[in-house]
Structure formats: structure tokens, C-alpha cells
Amino acid sequence: MHISYTCQPSPDAAVNEDFIVAGERFVIVLDGATASGLPWGCEHDVRWLATRLGGQLAGVLIEEPGLSLVEVLREGIVRTRNLHPQCDLTNPNSPSSTVAIVREHEGRLDCITLCDTPVIVKTVDGVVTALVDDRTAHLPAYDRDSLSRLRNSDEGFWVASTKPEAADRAVTGSFATSEVQSFALVTDGISRLVDRYGWSWEQLLGTLEKQGPEQAVAAIREAELATEPGTFRGKRQDRGATRPNCGQAHKALTESQQLTAPRSCSAPDQAGHRPKPLRHPRGNVHAATKWLTRWGDS
Numbered sequence: 001m002h003i004s005y006t007c008q009p010s011p012d013a014a015v016n017e018d019f020i021v022a023g024e025r026f027v028i029v030l031d032g033a034t035a036s037g038l039p040w041g042c043e044h045d046v047r048w049l050a051t052r053l054g055g056q057l058a059g060v061l062i063e064e065p066g067l068s069l070v071e072v073l074r075e076g077i078v079r080t081r082n083l084h085p086q087c088d089l090t091n092p093n094s095p096s097s098t099v100a101i102v103r104e105h106e107g108r109l110d111c112i113t114l115c116d117t118p119v120i121v122k123t124v125d126g127v128v129t130a131l132v133d134d135r136t137a138h139l140p141a142y143d144r145d146s147l148s149r150l151r152n153s154d155e156g157f158w159v160a161s162t163k164p165e166a167a168d169r170a171v172t173g174s175f176a177t178s179e180v181q182s183f184a185l186v187t188d189g190i191s192r193l194v195d196r197y198g199w200s201w202e203q204l205l206g207t208l209e210k211q212g213p214e215q216a217v218a219a220i221r222e223a224e225l226a227t228e229p230g231t232f233r234g235k236r237q238d239r240g241a242t243r244p245n246c247g248q249a250h251k252a253l254t255e256s257q258q259l260t261a262p263r264s265c266s267a268p269d270q271a272g273h274r275p276k277p278l279r280h281p282r283g284n285v286h287a288a289t290k291w292l293t294r295w296g297d298s
């Protein structure tokens with residue numbers, strides 16, 4: 001497996017709140033949630049949470065290879081909680097992060113995403129499947145008090161923080177490794193090319209494969225600079241960003257593999273919640289011939 005990525009800090013970012021961990025057979029991408037400014041009962045910051053959680057998840061994946069990714073995520077949150085027992089772990093504003101994991105195990109490529117970091121998988125027949133947890137796109141309100149109330153609740157959205165049961169609300173999928181041609185883990189900074197700017201998942205994955213993550217980052221920045229501030233409504237406008245459409249996190253990770261085998265992927269499950277994994281009937285990129293993993297970030 002060949003892994004590569006790009007990380008381009010946002011001009012607005014004081015500190016990078018994203019984190020990536022990659023091993024021989026897994027990749028983890030975390031996008032730390034910008035602090036709301038409300039008291040959060042924790043002496044640590046978002047970057048601490050994202051890096052510690054990423055480290056714990058990697059440890060679980062290495063030490064417990066037989067666990068499902070839901071179990072991995074749950075255990076990772078538990079272990080991260082144990083790193084700061086002195087903090088108020090009941091505070092709903094405690095630092096949090098999205099999580100996406102792709103893991104190869106016993107011939108399967110397992111995927112999980114919790115909150116705003118889609119996983120895109122292309123199989124050898126050209127079909128592109130996007131695993132998306134889009135609860136945050138359907139909230140009744142986006143002011144910080146509402147987000148505090150809705151965070152990690154079935155009325156709102158789930159994110160990795162202090163509640164292990166968040167893992168049970170994640171969106172998961174699994175594919176035969178032999179049938180996977182390429183995949184990507186993208187934070188919402190990249191996936192908004194699809195959500196806001198009319199790209200297809202196939203187009204995004206194709207760009208990552210052929211032109212690299214830098215091109216995807218350049219495309220989103222160009223699109224955002226051409227967009228009037230306030231054009232898009234949603235959480236980003238209320239999460240402390242000074243410019244709603246600029247300076248967001250951009251991160252993408254893709255892998256490609258030359259393989260030839262029939263396809264039979266399992267349907268993602270989602271614990272009966274709003275996010276709907278998207279299936280696109282036909283991809284439009286041809287087979288890649290080597291592993292490629294790319295990641296962009298700001």
C-alpha cells in the first residue's frame with residue numbers, strides 16, 4: 001500500500017485541528033471541531049483531543065485487529081476519556097472530532113465515518129459509493145447554544161468526544177478488498193465540492209486519483225473565493241469561522257489498487273438515523289494501476 005497526502009494550513013487557522021494516522025493496513029482521518037467558545041469543562045484543546053483520539057484508535061486497530069470498526073471507535077473513545085479523568089467529561093461542549101477509518105482485515109475493506117468526513121469507495125466495476133454521515137446538514141438551528149444541546153444526541157448529531165455510544169451511530173460499510181479499486185477519506189472542506197459546488201463523487205475521486213489532492217484543495221479554494229460570503233447556510237457559519245466560505249479544513253485521502261475481481265459490497269448500516277449512504281450507479285474513472293493515498297488539509 002502506498003500512502004501519500006498533502007496538508008495545507010488554512011490562512012485563518014491558528015492551529016491545525018485535523019489529524020491523520022496511517023498504518024500498513026489502515027487509515028484514520030480526524031477533523032477536530034472548532035471550539036464554540038462555551039465553557040467546556042476540559043483543560044485540553046481540540047487538537048489535543050484529535051491527536052489523542054487518533055493515537056488511541058491506531059492503538060486499538062493494532063492491538064485488537066478482530067474488532068469491528070464500531071468496536072474500535074467505541075474503545076478509542078473510552079481510552080481517550082481515560083486520558084483526562086480530571087476533566088468534566090459530562091460537559092456537552094467537551095472537545096470533539098469527526099472520525100473516518102478505513103481498515104483492511106481478512107480480505108475485507110471496512111469503512112466507518114462519524115460526522116462530516118465522508119468515505120468514498122470505488123469498486124473495480126466503476127461503481128462509486130459514498131458513506132456519508134450528514135446529520136449536521138439537517139439541524140434545526142446552528143447557533144452555539146443549539147449545537148451544544150444537539151451535540152451527541154439523537155435529536156441532533158453524533159461526534160467523537162466523551163460518549164462511547166457515539167460509535168453506534170456511525171455510518172459503516174464493508175467491501176471485499178479484492179473488489180476495491182480506490183477510496184478516499186475527505187473532510188467536509190473537500191466534500192463540499194459535492195455538497196455545494198455540483199461535483200459528483202466520481203469527479204472528486206477522479207480528481208484525487210489523477211491530479212492529486214492539491215488540485216482538489218485548489219478547486220475548493222477557487223470556488224469559495226468566487227462565492228459571496230453568506231451564500232451557504234449551515235453549521236460552518238456558526239462554528240466560530242470568521243469567513244463562512246473560506247479557510248475551512250481541506251483534507252482528502254485516497255487509495256487506489258489494481259485489482260480484478262467480482263464485486264459484492266455490503267450495504268452500510270447507520271443505526272436507523274438520517275444519514276444516507278449514497279450510491280452512484282456508475283463511475284466515470286478508469287482503473288488505477290497502483291496504490292495511491294492522498295490527503296489534503298488546511
Ligand SMILES: [Zn+2]
Nearest residue numbers: 042043084087
Ligand atoms: Zn480534558
